[in-house]
Amino acid sequence: MEIFLDGGLFELTIAIATGYIINYIFLKKYLLILFSIAVITAPVMILFISRGELYYFLSGFTIINALFLILLLWKQRSHAPREPLINIEKYRKKVMNQARRLAGR
Numbered sequence: 001m002e003i004f005l006d007g008g009l010f011e012l013t014i015a016i017a018t019g020y021i022i023n024y025i026f027l028k029k030y031l032l033i034l035f036s037i038a039v040i041t042a043p044v045m046i047l048f049i050s051r052g053e054l055y056y057f058l059s060g061f062t063i064i065n066a067l068f069l070i071l072l073l074w075k076q077r078s079h080a081p082r083e084p085l086i087n088i089e090k091y092r093k094k095v096m097n098q099a100r101r102l103a104g105r
Helices: 009-027 029-046 053-079 089-103
Strands: none
Touching: 009 029, 009 089, 029 053
């Protein structure tokens, strides 16, 4: 017996909401700039909290990962400036079908 009766409806709704937020940030250039600054500065600020060789290695890894993320986001933005980053229409339709099916129970 399935414990959760929603059949994944809440998870899909959260995923769609996350997609809308990401697309909103991605399509607004000033929000993408603020996001880029936050993604880069967060791992850099972690460097000032603790000390240790493994800690510096992990901090360096997160900084490189953040730089790679920003590079990919800006490359995609320059390639398709008016298109959303994530196409969520397919998932929105899936949530609506799932909601209709659950309403029929």
